[in-house]
Amino acid sequence: MAFTLRSVKVPPNSASLEEARGRVFDFFRKACRSIPTIMDIYNLDDIVTKSELRSIIASEIRKNTHVTNPKVIDLLLFKGMEELNNIVEHAKQRHHIIGQYVLGRQGLAQDTKDEGTSDFLKNFYKSNYF
Amino acid sequence: MALRAAVLRHIRLPVQTLPAIGTRPQSQRSFLRLFSSHDDHLTKEEVIDRVLDVIKSFPKVDPSKVTPDVHFQKDLGLDSLDNVEIVMALEEEFKLEIPDKEADKIDSCNLAIVYIYNHPMAG
Numbered sequence: 677m678a679f680t681l682r683s684v685k686v687p688p689n690s691a692s693l694e695e696a697r698g699r700v701f702d703f704f705r706k707a708c709r710s711i712p713t714i715m716d717i718y719n720l721d722d723i724v725t726k727s728e729l730r731s732i733i734a735s736e737i738r739k740n741t742h743v744t745n746p747k748v749i750d751l752l753l754f755k756g757m758e759e760l761n762n763i764v765e766h767a768k769q770r771h772h773i774i775g776q777y778v779l780g781r782q783g784l785a786q787d788t789k790d791e792g793t794s795d796f797l798k799n800f801y802k803s804n805y806f
Numbered sequence: 807m808a809l810r811a812a813v814l815r816h817i818r819l820p821v822q823t824l825p826a827i828g829t830r831p832q833s834q835r836s837f838l839r840l841f842s843s844h845d846d847h848l849t850k851e852e853v854i855d856r857v858l859d860v861i862k863s864f865p866k867v868d869p870s871k872v873t874p875d876v877h878f879q880k881d882l883g884l885d886s887l888d889n890v891e892i893v894m895a896l897e898e899e900f901k902l903e904i905p906d907k908e909a910d911k912i913d914s915c916n917l918a919i920v921y922i923y924n925h926p927m928a929g
Binding site: 697700701702704705708709726727730731734737738 | 863864865886887888890891894895897898903906909910
């Protein structure tokens with residue numbers, strides 16, 4: 677029901693980069709406007725603030741700034757919309773949100789699992805060749 | 807029955823005659839309530855202060871560069887997505903919902919202050 681509400685419009689088919697950029701901003705605004713709902717559903721008030729979530733969404737969008745093909749941008753927006761719908765209709769759970777979106781940003785102190793280990797161990801966990 | 811009358815006599819309150827209304831102009835005014843909401847607009851200083859606070863607390867912004875007439879992209883070095891993010895942060899702070907067409911025009915601190923000050927629902 678929430679999914680159909682959000683995707684009832686014609687699937688995006690941008691003609692130009694400008695139109696795709698407009699759609700990206702629309703998606704960003706939609707996501708930001710549903711942040712209060714998300715914080716309420718998953719009880720994230722103790723973990724993040726609304727402005728942190730906004731920055732997290734912005735950084736996720738920024739990961740794809742190198743894309744220039746409007747059709748690829750449309751596809752990425754479709755996947756983003758699908759993810760947003762899943763989150764808003766409570767199809768995900770709290771640990772999904774925390775693990776995928778809150779933790780691991782720029783190696784913040786939130787990742788306390790490997791804090792005391794040595795550099796050797798950190799490299800070892802990452803790959804075989806270092 | 808007599809017990810009841812005795813109890814009631816103890817708890818019955820004495821009757822007080824209220825003073826004439828004309829002699830107390832203060833109470834007269836307190837009964838007069840203005841039901842218009844025209845007096846709870848935000849003052850311009852308050853709007854400016856709150857807008858500057860929102861912009862200063864944006865993580866990518868250097869707080870020392872923020873003045874009431876900075877341009878987000880030219881002076882603060884942000885990009886268009888940051889612009890949209892700042893507008894959304896202002897929407898949250900002032901409990902507004904800014905339509906997309908207007909939001910696209912808000913490019914600088916000046917325009918944001920003017921828009922919010924002129925918005926009837928800014929809270």
